Amino acid sequence: MIDRLIEKIKETENPTAVGLDTCAEYLPTEMRLKIKDFKDAARVIFEFNKNIMDAAEGLVPAVKLQIAYYEMYGFHGIEAYQKTLEYAKTKGYITIADAKRNDIASTAGAYSKAFLGVSDIGIAAFDADFLTVNPYLGSDGILPFVEDCKAHGKGIFVLVKTSNKSSDELQNRELKDGKKVYELMSDYVSEWGSGLVGKYGYSSVGAVVGATQSEEAREIRARHKDMFFLLPGYGAQGATAKDLKVSFDKNGSGAIVNNSRGIICAHKKAPDVPYYEAARMAIITMKKDLQEMES
């Protein structure tokens, strides 16, 4: 799966994922006012996502769907989530389900079946290309996902060093042996992904590394050349293109940068154009910004 993502990034010349963190609050006013119940929310959110994906076609390789925003609207919201994933695939986007799932063995297996594999009645529910997962429970909470990556040609991004300020509280603690927690976790991620390295030298088991954390990103990159990074935190959270450079290899590969609010809320700063056009312009501006990083 990582090979397909890398090829799609090359094709679009843009290592960006559009973060469809779509919720009522982020919609243009006239759309938000149409929402009276969860059913309306699901319909309007899918319409919004569809128009964004149409406008961004050919410009970005991937969309990342943060499921928390959809869960707010109960099962109707999850219907919009599922429909968005399906539509994304018809448009050729690589799909990243950002759900940070985690549990022990058989339950981790159920999550994996839901997002990457097929259920116990033989039908796939979300069928995303990638899923984000949380490693607090250790190997037996991660290996069921790795198995489905192998069986179904999928990938995962494991939380290693997150973009938020208080990620230091646990992730930057120094262990007795001198390693920091995020370094330990990156070593586990490398081990979990060792059987899934593709033709470009990267594994389908990648890491989530906050774009705001350039020091830690540099260290993880130095430790693990074969680890592909998903980088949240650009834009609204304050990371700039300069902060991202350490995460990429000398060919400009090795990572994908997510931007959610900077794209889907661009209409709030551009009220004279349709929201999807504002999103398209924000994507083009971001693409230029990332290209300057590479030069």
Add this chain to the structure above:
Amino acid sequence: MIDRLIEKIKETENPTAVGLDTCAEYLPTEMRLKIKDFKDAARVIFEFNKNIMDAAEGLVPAVKLQIAYYEMYGFHGIEAYQKTLEYAKTKGYITIADAKRNDIASTAGAYSKAFLGVSDIGIAAFDADFLTVNPYLGSDGILPFVEDCKAHGKGIFVLVKTSNKSSDELQNRELKDGKKVYELMSDYVSEWGSGLVGKYGYSSVGAVVGATQSEEAREIRARHKDMFFLLPGYGAQGATAKDLKVSFDKNGSGAIVNNSRGIICAHKKAPDVPYYEAARMAIITMKKDLQEMES
């Protein structure tokens, strides 16, 4: 919220949560054979849950719903999840949404709105009494949930030491200052819950501690007298009543024990009675087992 749970445990004289990890695989054969698609799965699973809850009425204080099993069936599965929570409340059960959600600030807020609070259009989706959460991201990933606990009278259980074998990989690592990771996390949990201690001396911010981990449970109990434990791992995962004793206080309070497969799959060992009757008998057997622990 923790006060209501403690009172309900006293009323039923049973510190047990029935784990409704309901999926096709765990259903009686004749029910499983009715399932051809996700819609069928949702209908049959809700019927199963309803009958279990009717049979267990008055015997247990709480039900715990592991959402992974429902997500396998896409939005139809989530509809069954939502309906089960609603029905549980009409029967007077305390509801624990076992979803181990985790993310950073605004996204953690969206998860919290979904499970404990109200969405940005003013309607509640799952409206559970308790939610399990994962602390890998630190305080700003947890405090949005704590805020909703205060605002809506809810509770959370934070993963501290999980029941699986490989939980040692991160959770039992020793830090430079001599603390183990799970001890550090228990100290954070205590801090997060300090403003939510109820009239029985326990906080609505509790901890998930594997029933299989009696050594660690003993240490966490010694560190934090005001921390209520959710104990998974009894039964199928191998923990016995003896292992649980360290988690309870001298009045027999301070923890609730989850049992999922031991109850909902009891019919597999008792083919001569209806599945809900098999579940009821398993609950009574477990109750006696836990009472012997106390004596």
